[in-house]
Amino acid sequence: MVxxxxxVFLENKxxxxxxxxxxxxxxxxxxxxxxxxxxxxxxxLRLIADRPEEGRRVLSDLGLVVRLTDVLAVSMDDxxxxxxxxxxxxxxxxxxVEYMYASSGSGRRAVMSLQTSDTARADAILREHGMAEPSxxxxx
Amino acid sequence: xxxxxxxxxxxxxxxxxxxxxxxxRETVRRSxxxxxxxxxxxxxxxxxxxxxxxxxxxxxxxxxxxxxLRDYYPYGLFAVPMEQVVRLHASSGxxxxxxxxxYTENDLSMWEECIARMLTAIGVGKADVVQISFGxxxxxxxxxxxxxxxxxxxxxxxxxxxxxxxxxxxxxxFGATVLCCTPxxxxxxxxxxEKLGVRDRLKLRVGVFGAEPxxxxxxxxxxxxxxIKAYDIYGLSEVMGPGVACECPEQSGMHxxxxxxxxxxxxxxxxxxLPPGESGELVFTSLTKEAFPVIxxxxxxxxxxxxxxxxxxxxxxxxxxxxxxxxxxLIIRGVNVFPSQIEExxxxxxxxxxxxxxxxxxxxxxxxxTFEVEVEMSESFFSDNVRMIETFERRITEQLRSTLGIGAxxxxxxxxxxxxxxxxxxxxxxxxxxKI
Ligand SMILES: [Zn+2]
Numbered sequence: 001m002v003x004x005x006x007x008v009f010l011e012n013k014x015x016x017x018x019x020x021x022x023x024x025x026x027x028x029x030x031x032x033x034x035x036x037x038x039x040x041x042x043x044x045l046r047l048i049a050d051r052p053e054e055g056r057r058v059l060s061d062l063g064l065v066v067r068l069t070d071v072l073a074v075s076m077d078d079x080x081x082x083x084x085x086x087x088x089x090x091x092x093x094x095x096x097v098e099y100m101y102a103s104s105g106s107g108r109r110a111v112m113s114l115q116t117s118d119t120a121r122a123d124a125i126l127r128e129h130g131m132a133e134p135s136x137x138x139x140x
Numbered sequence: 141x142x143x144x145x146x147x148x149x150x151x152x153x154x155x156x157x158x159x160x161x162x163x164x165r166e167t168v169r170r171s172x173x174x175x176x177x178x179x180x181x182x183x184x185x186x187x188x189x190x191x192x193x194x195x196x197x198x199x200x201x202x203x204x205x206x207x208x209l210r211d212y213y214p215y216g217l218f219a220v221p222m223e224q225v226v227r228l229h230a231s232s233g234x235x236x237x238x239x240x241x242x243y244t245e246n247d248l249s250m251w252e253e254c255i256a257r258m259l260t261a262i263g264v265g266k267a268d269v270v271q272i273s274f275g276x277x278x279x280x281x282x283x284x285x286x287x288x289x290x291x292x293x294x295x296x297x298x299x300x301x302x303x304x305x306x307x308x309x310x311x312x313x314f315g316a317t318v319l320c321c322t323p324x325x326x327x328x329x330x331x332x333x334e335k336l337g338v339r340d341r342l343k344l345r346v347g348v349f350g351a352e353p354x355x356x357x358x359x360x361x362x363x364x365x366x367x368i369k370a371y372d373i374y375g376l377s378e379v380m381g382p383g384v385a386c387e388c389p390e391q392s393g394m395h396x397x398x399x400x401x402x403x404x405x406x407x408x409x410x411x412x413x414l415p416p417g418e419s420g421e422l423v424f425t426s427l428t429k430e431a432f433p434v435i436x437x438x439x440x441x442x443x444x445x446x447x448x449x450x451x452x453x454x455x456x457x458x459x460x461x462x463x464x465x466x467x468x469x470l471i472i473r474g475v476n477v478f479p480s481q482i483e484e485x486x487x488x489x490x491x492x493x494x495x496x497x498x499x500x501x502x503x504x505x506x507x508x509x510t511f512e513v514e515v516e517m518s519e520s521f522f523s524d525n526v527r528m529i530e531t532f533e534r535r536i537t538e539q540l541r542s543t544l545g546i547g548a549x550x551x552x553x554x555x556x557x558x559x560x561x562x563x564x565x566x567x568x569x570x571x572x573x574x575k576i
Contacts, residue, residue: 007524009517011554037526041533042517042552044526063556065517069524098525115524 255288280381
């Protein structure tokens with residue numbers, strides 16, 4: 001399924017990441033998954049939060065540049081090989097995965113967030129292959 | 141190609157230098173006799189008027205400055221008795237006290253000629269209706285161009301600036317063929333005319349724009365929107381007013397009327413004359429002005445002369461558009477850099493909508509200047525894609541290099557992280573003072 005991810009521009013200076021996480025926590029925004037893409041010059045912080053819109057407000061208030069972007073979320077068995085199935089389905093369809101990151105869901109399930117070259121088509125393909133959508137608890 | 145004064149506009153190099161030398165000697169002599177400030181500076185420098193034999197001795201003479209006009213306000217720099225002064229112009233300036241300049245009958249006639257030369261060169265004459273939307277009054281724009289337009293026999297509409305609806309109506313009703321105003325006002329008029337959808341009812345074919353800096357991009361836009369040819373005119377009231385230098389049909393630099401004005405480019409820090417073609421501070425010496433002669437007047441405009449002969453046939457040297465003011469100029473690794481150039485690059489790279497907030501940081505490390513441009517990130521440039529941001533950053537870097545001729549390190553920073561004072565962003569952080 002397609003869900004909203006928070007993308008945050010981070011200047012390469014210590015403290016911004018901590019500050020962002022701290023503010024979200026204080027405002028009761030729960031971070032489900034997080035990744036940091038880092039270049040020598042800047043970083044992009046990507047977050048899956050339970051309340052993305054509220055998360056955006058909180059981070060904007062800090063003076064950060066934030067954008068809500070679409071990513072695919074897939075729920076899979078938290079066992080070896082779970083991720084391989086997803087990647088091979090997309091690979092066969094010629095869809096590139098630009099980045100992905102995972103978080104442990106409830107029980108033995110893991111939630112994978114994926115950015116691909118074609119979000120809509122990737123979503124359809126994964127549904128066709130019977131990939132499970134994350135349950136509300138997985139994202140809560 | 142029509143000339144207003146063919147003989148003087150096409151003097152050979154040798155004839156020009158001879159004429160300039162005669163006139164320089166005369167100007168120095170008269171100024172020495174009549175202007176106390178100049179006489180004192182000459183005496184302090186140990187230079188006698190007769191030490192100046194010709195243009196080759198120009199570099200010996202002391203400079204004059206805008207502050208002189210304030211220090212000797214109102215008439216202390218006038219070189220003729222007030223009985224001979226027939227006109228005054230003044231400007232308040234954005235900083236400090238106002239300044240005043242005066243003109244004799246001959247001065248006004250020479251001023252008219254300078255502008256008449258330009259108008260004739262760009263094909264404006266008796267058949268034209270010239271709408272002068274420069275401000276009239278103490279500002280030199282309105283009356284300056286007015287005299288020149290009348291001199292070529294055109295019909296003059298002395299409408300002055302302001303009241304846009306009336307400007308457009310007048311243009312239509314009176315069939316104006318030439319528009320004279322500041323380029324920003326021309327742009328505004330063009331937009332209003334577009335909105336009203338009345339361009340077809342205009343007879344405009346030529347524009348004479350000046351009194352403020354404008355870019356080639358702006359020229360192209362004004363020309364396209366109004367369907368005219370737009371020409372640049374340069375001048376400052378301390379030296380005379382608009383018409384010190386004027387474009388010709390080639391639209392590639394403004395001819396400085398060298399039989400009336402000597403032009404130099406100097407290094408603003410050392411005061412040394414720079415070779416032709418190099419960029420530095422523009423300095424003028426008047427050769428024929430009577431009431432208010434200027435000798436080596438420092439304009440604070442940074443500019444470059446174009447020594448190559450112009451295709452139009454006029455022999456007088458051309459100057460490029462001033463690149464900026466010496467007050468704003470930074471010298472980084474020996475190259476002149478203006479904040480305005482960086483602004484232009486940022487505006488272009490970010491799609492021409494809004495200029496991102498930025499700051500220039502210059503420092504010196506191991507005897508070398510470091511040059512960094514910090515650009516504030518904003519929602520409109522941010523994407524979730526690392527490569528897109530890197531591309532944005534790289535395009536700024538490349539454009540800066542090709543515009544400035546030196547490399548800058550571009551750093552993207554968080555919004556609102558650059559220091560502001562009184563709401564205005566501080567554009568330059570120069571940390572080099574005292575460092576070797
Ligand atoms: Zn020319």
